[in-house]
Amino acid sequence: MAGEESTSAIMDDHETLISTTDVELLKRAWRNEKAAPEILQYESSLVQRIKEQIELVEQNVEMFEGDGIDPLTVSLYQMDLDRTQFLLRSYLRVRLQKIEEYLFHILKTDEHLNRLSKPEQMFARRCTDDLGNHLDETVLSKLPDNYQSVLKQSITSEEDDMVPAPRLDTFVICKAKQYLSSIDFEPEYSMEITEMERDLLTFACYKFIKKPLEKGKIDLV
Amino acid sequence: MAGQSDSHLSLFSPEEVEFMAEDELVEIVPNLRMDSLNFICGDYGPFYPQIATQVPLWLAVALKKRGKCTIRPPQWMSIENLTRVLEGERDSHAFQPLPFHYVEISRLLFDHAREDIPDIYMVRSLIEDIRDVRFHKVETNLEKFTASTVTWKNMSAMEVNIIRAFSGRALQAFYKHENEHMMPDTDRTQDRQPQILNAPKRNLKPR
Numbered sequence: 001m002a003g004e005e006s007t008s009a010i011m012d013d014h015e016t017l018i019s020t021t022d023v024e025l026l027k028r029a030w031r032n033e034k035a036a037p038e039i040l041q042y043e044s045s046l047v048q049r050i051k052e053q054i055e056l057v058e059q060n061v062e063m064f065e066g067d068g069i070d071p072l073t074v075s076l077y078q079m080d081l082d083r084t085q086f087l088l089r090s091y092l093r094v095r096l097q098k099i100e101e102y103l104f105h106i107l108k109t110d111e112h113l114n115r116l117s118k119p120e121q122m123f124a125r126r127c128t129d130d131l132g133n134h135l136d137e138t139v140l141s142k143l144p145d146n147y148q149s150v151l152k153q154s155i156t157s158e159e160d161d162m163v164p165a166p167r168l169d170t171f172v173i174c175k176a177k178q179y180l181s182s183i184d185f186e187p188e189y190s191m192e193i194t195e196m197e198r199d200l201l202t203f204a205c206y207k208f209i210k211k212p213l214e215k216g217k218i219d220l221v
Numbered sequence: 222m223a224g225q226s227d228s229h230l231s232l233f234s235p236e237e238v239e240f241m242a243e244d245e246l247v248e249i250v251p252n253l254r255m256d257s258l259n260f261i262c263g264d265y266g267p268f269y270p271q272i273a274t275q276v277p278l279w280l281a282v283a284l285k286k287r288g289k290c291t292i293r294p295p296q297w298m299s300i301e302n303l304t305r306v307l308e309g310e311r312d313s314h315a316f317q318p319l320p321f322h323y324v325e326i327s328r329l330l331f332d333h334a335r336e337d338i339p340d341i342y343m344v345r346s347l348i349e350d351i352r353d354v355r356f357h358k359v360e361t362n363l364e365k366f367t368a369s370t371v372t373w374k375n376m377s378a379m380e381v382n383i384i385r386a387f388s389g390r391a392l393q394a395f396y397k398h399e400n401e402h403m404m405p406d407t408d409r410t411q412d413r414q415p416q417i418l419n420a421p422k423r424n425l426k427p428r
Contacts, residue, residue, distance in 0.1 A: 023262040080260040
């Protein structure tokens with residue numbers, strides 16, 4: 001799967017290998033996901049690791065309460081837990097919102113579908129079925145034969161012109177983690193973007209920076 | 222969930238920006254003995270009375286609220302530095318270097334640790350002035366940009382967040398018009414297009 005783990009690309013960076021916690025990585029994934037117009041690759045192993053850590057701390061907190069550990073300490077662990085859970089929930093929730101919005105678009109190609117986790121794929125399929133049925137029953141079946149497709153305005157449409165797609169020309173704010181030169185960007189945008197300074201806030205069209213973003217060289221802000 | 226921005230997918234609510242700022246490290250001086258805290262977000266402590274240590278801001282505020290520590294205001298919040306920054310902001314078009322989350326950090330410290338900040342009124346008014354000058358600069362900058370990519374040195378998180386929606390859409394419109402003659406219109410989400418083409422004024426809403 002292309003770009004299965006964008007975190008693994010990040011991990012190559014010596015500096016981040018030492019100093020980055022999973023929470024930091026999740027925060028990055030959450031920010032990127034929130035800021036990007038389209039759905040990004042699901043961070044499966046990162047989410048798995050975070051879930052395990054959350055479970056562990058949950059058990060610890062319960063144990064602490066039983067052991068009569070200082071309530072202050074317990075409440076601080078609880079706060080850390082709450083913060084991590086907020087991040088995780090928000091990350092998953094943003095993805096669900098995007099899946100709902102771009103349902104038919106995502107299901108159209110394997111490239112997009114493969115960015116979803118298994119449960120997300122199930123969710124997408126169920127939503128599509130339900131929405132499709134609903135539209136059929138309430139509207140489409142009552143229209144003339146030529147206009148009954150969920151995906152097209154009429155059978156004369158060459159493309160699926162009733163499928164909302166994310167706008168890849170949205171402008172996003174990003175920061176490069178290292179100096180990026182023209183080879184880091186897609187050649188087709190060589191006119192628009194040639195380099196990016198490290199840590200400099202840049203407004204750029206999402207499609208220009210999609211490649212370095214997937215490689216983990218850029219963070220969205 | 223409270224504080225989650227849901228109306229626009231790509232926007233961060235001020236609460237979410239503050240949430241991010243709460244992970245910045247500050248120095249505290251605890252007044253209690255406490256073992257190391259092995260959090261998911263990292264290990265902190267052990268804590269000894271009167272021995273300074275670094276913790277994330279949220280933890281500092283939590284301890285402070287319970288009267289378990291004093292917070293040492295960061296270096297950049299000294300009157301000398303802030304005076305210098307304010308002068309610099311007034312004299313030049315560029316943004317002076319400040320922490321990415323300076324607005325949120327100072328706000329949180331003012332709210333929760335006022336007695337730990339020497340000359341708090343002075344510090345507070347300096348930071349407010351700096352913020353005003355910078356926000357004004359942000360606004361004047363908005364009138365100028367036209368290129369397909371725009372860079373800003375030293376702009377802070379809140380400043381970015383405030384102009385995100387507006388400038389994003391404006392740049393998108395510029396880009397679209399510039400490229401109209403080159404590309405046939407392959408845009409399939411027709412419904413959003415007229416908004417950008419015909420009613421640019423409606424995009425002026427701050428967020």
